[in-house]
Structure formats: structure tokens, C-alpha cells
Amino acid sequence: MPLPLSKRPAWAEIDLDALASNVRKIRSLIGPDVRFYAVCKNNAYGCGAGECAATMRNAGVDAFAVSDPEDAERIRDAGINAPILLYGATTPDQAEAIADLGLIVTIHDRHGLEAFEQLQRSVQVHVEVDCGYGRLGFVPEEWPAVFERLKQARHLEVIGLYTHLVRAEDRLAIDRQVRRLKQAISAAHAAGFQDLETMAASSRVLLGYPELTWTAVNPGRALYGMMEQPWLDGLTFDPVIRSIKSRVLQVKTLPADFEVDDARHTADPGRLKTAVIAFGFKDGLPAQPDGGTVLVRGQRARIIAGRATEHTILDVTDIPDVVPGDEVVLVGVQGGDRITAAQAVQFYGMPMIELMARMSLSVPRIYSGGA
Ligand SMILES: *Cc1c(COP(=O)(O)O)cnc(C)c1O
Numbered sequence: 244m245p246l247p248l249s250k251r252p253a254w255a256e257i258d259l260d261a262l263a264s265n266v267r268k269i270r271s272l273i274g275p276d277v278r279f280y281a282v283c284k285n286n287a288y289g290c291g292a293g294e295c296a297a298t299m300r301n302a303g304v305d306a307f308a309v310s311d312p313e314d315a316e317r318i319r320d321a322g323i324n325a326p327i328l329l330y331g332a333t334t335p336d337q338a339e340a341i342a343d344l345g346l347i348v349t350i351h352d353r354h355g356l357e358a359f360e361q362l363q364r365s366v367q368v369h370v371e372v373d374c375g376y377g378r379l380g381f382v383p384e385e386w387p388a389v390f391e392r393l394k395q396a397r398h399l400e401v402i403g404l405y406t407h408l409v410r411a412e413d414r415l416a417i418d419r420q421v422r423r424l425k426q427a428i429s430a431a432h433a434a435g436f437q438d439l440e441t442m443a444a445s446s447r448v449l450l451g452y453p454e455l456t457w458t459a460v461n462p463g464r465a466l467y468g469m470m471e472q473p474w475l476d477g478l479t480f481d482p483v484i485r486s487i488k489s490r491v492l493q494v495k496t497l498p499a500d501f502e503v504d505d506a507r508h509t510a511d512p513g514r515l516k517t518a519v520i521a522f523g524f525k526d527g528l529p530a531q532p533d534g535g536t537v538l539v540r541g542q543r544a545r546i547i548a549g550r551a552t553e554h555t556i557l558d559v560t561d562i563p564d565v566v567p568g569d570e571v572v573l574v575g576v577q578g579g580d581r582i583t584a585a586q587a588v589q590f591y592g593m594p595m596i597e598l599m600a601r602m603s604l605s606v607p608r609i610y611s612g613g614a
Pocket residue numbers: 282284330406407444445446447461462463464465
């Protein structure tokens with residue numbers, strides 16, 4: 244389905260077959276018995292949680308995890324009944340409204356624990372323990388008392404405990420966090436919780452430390468083909484945001500005396516041929532740093548400094564026959580060339596999951612494959 248002609252020409256192309264293939268790869272790594280939560284935060288990392296959920300479910304995901312109730316609603320609105328874990332995302336006064344959504348909720352501190360217990364309604368919960376991140380979750384000295392308290396909480400059905408490990412590039416840091424996690428599991432056992440799901444494997448942990456798979460995993464970025472090196476080690480995950488595209492709006496040769504701050508224009512005034520495209524920081528392209536290239540007519544075109552809200556100017560002096568309507572590729576394939584997400588990260592200087600989601604969430608998304 245192409246972009247409707249009434250729309251401004253800036254869009255993302257989402258490849259649901261790539262998503263299905265990535266899900267199957269992870270399923271084959273973890274085996275059939277580990278519970279596979281697919282992380283769909285930030286509207287599935289910019290890929291669209293509603294659109295992605297059915298494809299992931301059919302490809303072998305057991306459950307989903309989100310950080311915003313809105314993403315859970317997107318999954319439910321797509322007709323998916325699989326369990327959804329809500330990471331810490333709401334305040335205690337929201338407990339009743341959140342319980343109405345029928346999610347597995349995260350208990351990460353005493354205030355949340357009491358708020359959900361006081362509802363006197365049956366709620367499934369996952370307990371978040373903080374093993375070194377310093378973000379959400381109970382810290383080690385709280386663990387024995389917390390699991391004892393949860394044992395008394397008649398309305399809370401504790402199904403598991405999870406943590407988010409940090410500094411995965413540092414094996415010793417991981418070892419220390421895992422040692423703490425084992426203490427949390429012991430505290431749960433001591434309070435009488437024998438069969439809790441144990442989950443600590445985000446994408447990096449899953450790929451870098453397969454022994455930490457335990458009984459459940461919650462990868463995100465690997466699903467969407469947004470892993471950065473050095474984690475891949477021979478594996479490939481296909482990009483689900485296959486391309487970010489726009490079109491040329493105007494082509495012209497700049498008059499020699501124009502006030503354009505560009506080294507090529509200054510050095511050779513009257514020769515710089517530019518193309519203006521319908522893509523700017525409204526579309527998630529960061530205003531800084533300067534630089535970067537895009538593809539036009541299968542060739543690299545340099546971005547001229549000074550990106551604007553909805554427009555960006557290219558140097559197309561060396562690319563013949565550029566005309567309005569020509570497709571422009573910011574990420575993806577054109578002709579024989581490709582701009583990968585990793586290259587775009589080099590150009591625009593931000594983490595891949597941030598850059599790709601910014602752009603994809605700012606423009607219409609066109610889907611192919613899947614279900
Ligand atoms: C985002 C997130 C994950 C998944 O992380 P990736 O690096 O994208 O795989 C796992 N657990 C928690 C708590 C998260 O917030």
C-alpha cells in the first residue's frame with residue numbers, strides 16, 4: 244500500500260516478515276519452554292505495537308511487555324489476548340484504573356504494593372528487583388521483608404520476578420548483578436514462593452549470556468533488528484524499519500551571491516545544485532550534528548548544514564537529472580546502495596533505538612508482509 248497522494252511525502256516502511264523471522268531466531272535460541280515476552284515499549288520501538296503484535300504472536304511469542312498502558316491498549320485493540328506485562332509506569336493512585344486493563348502489573352516499591360493490595364481485587368503481578376541499575380525495583384535490603392509481605396497479600400497473584408541488568412559489556416558487572424538476583428530468588432523461596440518466573444534477559448543478555456535465560460526472557464531491540472555491535476557475533480536480525488523515505492520538492496542551482504553557509508557554495512559560487520526534500524526535525528531527524536548523506540537516484544547526496552522543521556537541503560550537484568518527486572532514502576536501499584541504521588547512527592549521533600523510533604513514529608508507516 245503506497246502513501247496516499249494527499250499526504251506530505253515522508254514515510255517509514257515496516258517489514259513484518261523481517262519481524263517474524265527475528266522472532267523465530269530468538270525462539271530457536273531460547274528453546275520451546277522459556278516464556279518469551281516481546282518488549283513493545285515506545286510503540287514497539289517505532290514499529291507500531293498494534294501492527295506488530297499479531298505477527299509476533301504467530302511467530303512464537305508468548306506474551307508482551309510495555310512501559311505505557313497505551314501500548315497495551317494498542318495490542319488489545321489489535322485483537323490480541325496474550326498476557327501483557329506492564330513495566331513500572333504508573334503511580335499508586337492509578338492502581339484501580341490500571342487493574343481494569345487486565346495486565347500483569349509490576350510491583351517495584353512498597354507504595355505500589357499497598358495500592359494494588361488495597362483494591363481487594365485479584366491482580367497478577369511481577370516483582371521488579373533492582374540488582375544494580377539504580378532505576379526501578381526493590382533494593383537488596385528490602386527483599387526478605389517484601390516477599391514476606393507479598394505472601395500475606397491475598398489479592399496479589401505473584402507470578403514472577405524480574406530485573407533489568409545493566410553494563411552488559413562488562414562481564415564482572417553482570418556477575419555481581421546476577422549474584423544479587425540469586426539472593427532475590429532465595430528471598431522469594433524463603434517466603435514460600437517456589438515456582439516464580441525469573442526474567443533478566445533483555446536482548447544483550449540473551450545474546451551475550453545465554454546461561455542467564457532462566458525461565459523467561461524479554462528482548463526488545465533484537466526483535467526489531469536494532470542490535471548494535473558487538474552483540475551480534477555472526478547472528479543477523481533483519482531491520483524491521485526497512486526504510487525511512489521522502490521525496491524531492493524542488494531542484495535549483497543557487498545564485499552565486501546567495502547567503503548560503505556551505506563550503507562548496509563559497510568555494511565555487513554559482514555551481515551548487517540543491518534539492519529540497521520533505522523531511523526535517525518534525526520527522527525525527529535531529530537538527531544536530533551537521534552532516535550525513537541520503538540516497539537520490541541511487542547515489543549519495545550530502546546534507547547541507549542547517550536542517551529545518553520540515554525541510555532539508557541536499558547537494559545534488561554531481562547527480563544528474565534529479566527532479567521533483569524523486570524518491571529520497573534516509574535509511575534503506577536504493578539502486579545498488581544502502582544506508583543502514585548503523586550508518587545513520589554515525590551521521591546523526593544518537594543510539595539506534597532512539598533515532599529509528601523518532602523517525603518512524605513521526606511519519607506515516609507503510610506495512611508489508613506479516614500476520
Ligand atoms: C527495554 C527493556 C527491556 C528490553 O531491552 P532491549 O535492550 O531492547 O532488549 C527489558 N527489560 C526492561 C525492564 C526494559 O525496560
